[in-house]
Amino acid sequence: MAASQFLFATGIENSYPTIQNGKVRQDEMEKCGHYKFWQKDFDLVQELGIEVLRYGPPIHTTWTGPGKYNWDFADVTFNDLLRRNILPIVDLCHFGVPDWLGNFQNPDFPALFAQYASDFAKRFPWVQLYTPVNEMYICAEFSALYGWWNEQLSSDKAFVTALKNIVKANVLAMHAILAVRPDALFIQSESSEYFHASNPQSIKPAEILNAKRFLSLDLNYGRRVDSDMYEYLLDNGMTRDEYHFFLDNNLKHQCIMGNDYYRTNEHRVRADGSTVASGEIYGYHVITTQYHDRYQLPVMHTETNLWQGPNGDEAVFWLWKEWANVLRVRNDGVPIVGFTWYSLTDQVDWDTALRENSNNNNPLGSTT
Amino acid sequence: MGEAYKKLISQWKEVLPTQTACLQMPIIMPQESNDAWAKQQKAAAQQVLSQPGSSNANTSLQDLH
Numbered sequence: 001m002a003a004s005q006f007l008f009a010t011g012i013e014n015s016y017p018t019i020q021n022g023k024v025r026q027d028e029m030e031k032c033g034h035y036k037f038w039q040k041d042f043d044l045v046q047e048l049g050i051e052v053l054r055y056g057p058p059i060h061t062t063w064t065g066p067g068k069y070n071w072d073f074a075d076v077t078f079n080d081l082l083r084r085n086i087l088p089i090v091d092l093c094h095f096g097v098p099d100w101l102g103n104f105q106n107p108d109f110p111a112l113f114a115q116y117a118s119d120f121a122k123r124f125p126w127v128q129l130y131t132p133v134n135e136m137y138i139c140a141e142f143s144a145l146y147g148w149w150n151e152q153l154s155s156d157k158a159f160v161t162a163l164k165n166i167v168k169a170n171v172l173a174m175h176a177i178l179a180v181r182p183d184a185l186f187i188q189s190e191s192s193e194y195f196h197a198s199n200p201q202s203i204k205p206a207e208i209l210n211a212k213r214f215l216s217l218d219l220n221y222g223r224r225v226d227s228d229m230y231e232y233l234l235d236n237g238m239t240r241d242e243y244h245f246f247l248d249n250n251l252k253h254q255c256i257m258g259n260d261y262y263r264t265n266e267h268r269v270r271a272d273g274s275t276v277a278s279g280e281i282y283g284y285h286v287i288t289t290q291y292h293d294r295y296q297l298p299v300m301h302t303e304t305n306l307w308q309g310p311n312g313d314e315a316v317f318w319l320w321k322e323w324a325n326v327l328r329v330r331n332d333g334v335p336i337v338g339f340t341w342y343s344l345t346d347q348v349d350w351d352t353a354l355r356e357n358s359n360n361n362n363p364l365g366s367t368t
Numbered sequence: 369m370g371e372a373y374k375k376l377i378s379q380w381k382e383v384l385p386t387q388t389a390c391l392q393m394p395i396i397m398p399q400e401s402n403d404a405w406a407k408q409q410k411a412a413a414q415q416v417l418s419q420p421g422s423s424n425a426n427t428s429l430q431d432l433h
Binding site: 005006007008010044047048049050051081082085086087088125126127128129178181182183185308315316319320323330341365366367368 | 369370372373374376377378380381382383384395396397398399401402409410412413414416417
């Protein structure tokens with residue numbers, strides 16, 4: 001059992017949402033040069049002394065139709081990970097779907113995705129750790145509430161539709177993977193957020209947002225949502241039967257709760273419910289403890305990074321700050337099992353949350 | 369940045385054991401996937417999953433916390 005230590009990880013950034021009404025695919029593995037330099041990337045993982053890699057195949061070129069696949073790139077890369085004995089945490093859906101599937105409003109997505117997950121697990125039976133859908137809440141929010149990615153809709157109804165489809169896809173995928181690999185473990189990798197009231201008038205909207213942030217994990221783990229959120233879900237198109245699917249099908253017992261934390265994860269709320277970035281106020285320790293109190297699951301810090309700034313040491317200071325938070329969480333008795341600097345290499349266009357196709361380099365990588 | 373992360377990992381990787389503290393179900397490294405003990409683990413997991421109201425990886429952990 002070689003993976004007996006704390007799970008130090010990094011990741012290959014593999015977001016692939018569409019923008020401009022589907023005309024442009026923001027393929028981070030293409031922009032970051034991974035398709036060309038994937039062997040060099042894996043070399044760098046090993047040079048850092050890292051055994052665990054968040055990684056996933058490009059869904060839009062791998063999954064070519066219902067039950068149809070092009071495994072060429074997945075085969076060469078995953079076989080090389082096996083050869084190197086690098087432990088992948090495989091994310092199968094990272095902010096996008098293939099063109100033929102449309103977007104996250106498609107009600108067929110959950111069942112079709114479960115088939116994809118099953119077929120992946122059968123092809124790579126040595127893979128044990130999965131993040132079936134990455135950052136489910138952010139995926140629904142950016143696609144269907146902010147209007148930035150994929151369906152580019154901006155309504156509560158579209159958001160709830162995307163959220164229920166995404167979380168149901170995640171749950172069905174977990175069931176499908178377990179049917180192939182019964183000792184699989186699932187690491188959620190969800191953005192951890194907090195909303196601060198700016199003034200007394202913004203206390204109520206901040207409370208709503210602080211309840212809303214839990215929706216994806218509440219549904220995924222079969223936890224009854226707060227009453228405000230139950231009304232919100234049903235008012236925006238979720239049926240009672242759809243809600244009860246989540247209560248009846250949870251696989252919490254196979255899960256590790258991955259919390260992502262960036263300096264942008266905390267927000268100030270105005271009286272009208274609008275928000276502005278607050279910067280880091282509470283930090284990873286306080287917010288992760290809130291999530292652990294709610295779900296009582298093992299925790300992994302699944303994403304963080306910071307721009308290498310003008311002084312050249314900003315990212316290093318942030319690394320130490322996050323690590324100090326991890327130790328604080330652990331010393332408080334929370335079972336935290338891993339830490340991830342995300343990602344291995346610099347990213348491209350995340351300065352606009354992938355909304356613009358500018359090819360701007362973002363110096364965020366662990367090899368920067 | 370890379371050097372700092374590499375140093376942090378080398379200093380701390382033996383200090384915070386994952387499995388003994390947290391996971392009843394051990395993680396299997398890719399090249400150990402076909403080892404006898406790994407196959408036994410999968411078979412045991414299959415047996416647990418097939419039982420109604422099955423006990424599972426995090427049950428005892430939740431009891432402890």
